[in-house]
Amino acid sequence: MGDYFKKYLKRAAKRRILHFLVTNPYFWLIAGFLILISLAVIVTLGIFGAAYGDSTVSANAETAKSIVSSLNPPVISSDKMEEQFFLPWAIPYALQLYAKNWDDTLDKDMIVNITKDLNPVFTYFDYDEVTQVWESIKDKNGNWQTKYYEIRTPRKYISRVSTYSGIYELHYQVQFTENHTETEKYKKYTKTFFLVKTGIDFYPDWTRLDAAIAKYAYIDTRTNNFNVQEYTVKGGQIIKPFDGDYPVTSPFGMREDPKNSGSREFHTGVDFGVPEGTPIKAAADGVIVLAGEYGGYGKAVVIRHANGLSTVYGHLSEIKVKEGEEVNQGKIIGLSGSTGRSTGPHLHFEIRKGGQSVNPLLYLSGTVMLSDGTVYYVSDLDRKMLLETAASFMENKENIEWLLDSSDYSMGEGVPPWQKYDVKPGEIPNELIPVFKTAGEKYGIPWTVLAAIAYRESSFNPNAVGPYLPDYNTSAVGMMQFLPETFSEYGVDGNGDGIISPFEPADAVYTAAHYLSTNYNLYKKKGYSDLDALRKAIWHYNHAWWYVDQVMSIAEKYKEKY
Structure with missing residues (x-):
């Protein structure tokens, strides 16, 4: 990646230097400033380019x-x-x-x-x-x-x-x-x-x-790269997270999904039928590592205990603690409710050991005891830096290198890269060809573009779960690799079964066509040509022009073949 940006900066510099020499009387002052910026860029590329070029x-x-x-x-x-x-x-x-x-x-x-x-x-x-x-x-x-x-x-x-x-x-x-x-x-x-x-x-x-991160980058090395709080917590028997005697309304294990009749799911905790507004208490000493919205759990609190154990308190109506706070057994952490994926007021209580859910009733009955020990809490860890570094290692160099010779092309200038690149995409599964064609026809998007995105995103894998995306705090899923927010807004029931799922190929393809069509029509109204409006729509799918050129190139190959 470093070589790519260096070549790009070199080409850009030639154009800008000529412009300054002819038109700008303060050329040397500005040039000196640009040199300082360039040195900073070169240093940066020297560091991160190593991930791509250093043997x-x-x-x-x-x-x-x-x-x-x-x-x-x-x-x-x-x-x-x-x-x-x-x-x-x-x-x-x-x-x-x-x-x-x-x-x-x-x-x-x-x-x-x-x-x-x-x-x-x-x-x-x-x-x-x-x-x-x-x-x-x-x-x-x-x-x-x-x-x-x-x-x-x-x-x-x-x-x-x-x-x-x-x-x-x-x-x-x-x-x-x-x-x-x-x-x-x-x-x-x-x-x-x-x-x-x-x-x-x-x-x-x-x-x-x-x-x-705390274990390997801090505890083992003591380099103090970031702030880690250490708490010593007591062990012993955990208590029920509420006062009074309320029944178990849904036990731990397999059950029928209460929100979708006929569906089965694994219930990862125990539901107690506590009325709304019941004070919920910490079941044991620990540190609050989550206090807020937590997907289907609604408003939730997660407490970390010693030796990789944590407790989860879901569907709360109100939260009374904050992340990083040390709590003792019995402290009120919130009030029960029915937020999130819930059919009525109750408390979802869950225990995880090493990230895996275990039966809470074994701990509540005293069969299994909590051990004491040290809990580490990271308050200001730059997790995003670590994840983006990992993502850079996993990038395929060809995604950048195949564009170097024509990287000046943008919105109609120069030679279209998709007419030049030697791309060899995978075969389109026969059962998906009519899906791509009907979705493309319905939404006015070339069906080969939809197929190219499906190949580029997942190689036509309907169950794909992508890597974590730091900017969105989630993973993209399904054949077309949708983020939850985008799929929720543009989701289409492509196969007419009454369920809209990013893991269903027809739903994913129709949703992608819907999303592309929305952006395509937006740019058409702004006066863009058919081609440039389509390219802008694809750019919205993945904000990189090299990605647009890849998709267009693959679509061109599919058009020739099919």
């Missing part, structure tokens, strides 16, 4: 990638969804560099330990896929003899994933298929019930990443 860093990155990949958790789910949540290899590498004050020496043991600390933790549930069979045979007297039996096929699915950036909760729905076979003397009817994933909820949670 030592590049070699170490490949080694780190190999180490992290070798430690990926096993894939045991029936739909192999684990692969969508594997830890990005650059996270441990960037943290190792940060912990070693950016020393190029690779610490393989630290990479291994960081990876083990940050690897995704999966919660599974078992489901028997049942095929009901009615089989009839006509006997010699012409009467049908029918027998019924069931075939059970064990399946395993992921209900919850704890990652370095947060918690993913997967939702499923029971569906069935029917099959009829009939001849003169034989009839067979089967009905198979199976699970289909209907959506994923994501809740940002930096507990594990912050703990790893």
Whole structure:
């Protein structure tokens, strides 16, 4: 990336110097100022360009990638969804560099330990896929003899994933298929019930990443790179987070989704039927690491305890603590309510150990005790810097390098890059071609552009979960890699099943077409040509002109082929 920007600055400098020489009497004063800025830019590129050009860093990155990949958790789910949540290899590498004050020496043991600390933790549930069979045979007297039996096929699915950036909760729905076979003397009817994933909820949670940064970049080195507060907390038995005796309205484990009839989900905590406004207390000593809106949990509080344990208090109506505050067992942290993904007033109480949900009733009954120890809380950590460094390591250099020769093209000036680049995109799945075509026709967007975005974003993978995006504090999901806010605003039920999900290919494609069409029409009204309005619409999809040129180039190839 450094070489790209240096070439760009060199070309830009030639144009601007000629302009100043001819028109500006204060050329040397301004030139001196520009030289100072250029020196600062060169220093910056010298630092961050190393991630792309320095042979030592590049070699170490490949080694780190190999180490992290070798430690990926096993894939045991029936739909192999684990692969969508594997830890990005650059996270441990960037943290190792940060912990070693950016020393190029690779610490393989630290990479291994960081990876083990940050690897995704999966919660599974078992489901028997049942095929009901009615089989009839006509006997010699012409009467049908029918027998019924069931075939059970064990399946395993992921209900919850704890990652370095947060918690993913997967939702499923029971569906069935029917099959009829009939001849003169034989009839067979089967009905198979199976699970289909209907959506994923994501809740940002930096507990594990912050703990790893504190452990490797502060606790092990004592370099004081950032402010870490240390709290010594007591152990012992936890208490109910409220006074009085209220019933459990929903236990820990698999249940039917209360918001979507017929859907199944893993309930990660225990719901207590407390009335709205009931004071909610800290179940044990700890430090507040979250106090505010928390996705489907609504207003929530998360308390960190010793040894990787944390408690979650969801659907509150009011919060009475703030992040970074040390609390003792019994302190009132908020009032119960029904905020977030809730059907009525109650308290959702959850316990996580190492990022994985465990049954709270084991702790409330005294079967399992909390241990004492030290809790680390990071108040001013520049997490974004670490994540963006990791993202820079994972960027494909070709995304920049293939544009160098024609990088002056912009909005109609010069030679269109998509007519020049030698792009070899992947095959479009046959079942998706009519989806792209109908969505494109409906919204007035070339269908090959929609296909190009799908290839560029996920290689046509409907279950893709992208890397964490620091600017948006979330991940992009689905084949078209939508952010939740964008999908919520532009979402379209592309397949007409009554559910709008970014993980459903037709919904994702129609939503992308809707989003592109909205921006395309906006720029057409401003007087842009058809081509430039389309390019601006694609630019809105991913704010980079090299991305626009890639999509246009891939679309051109698809147009030639299909």
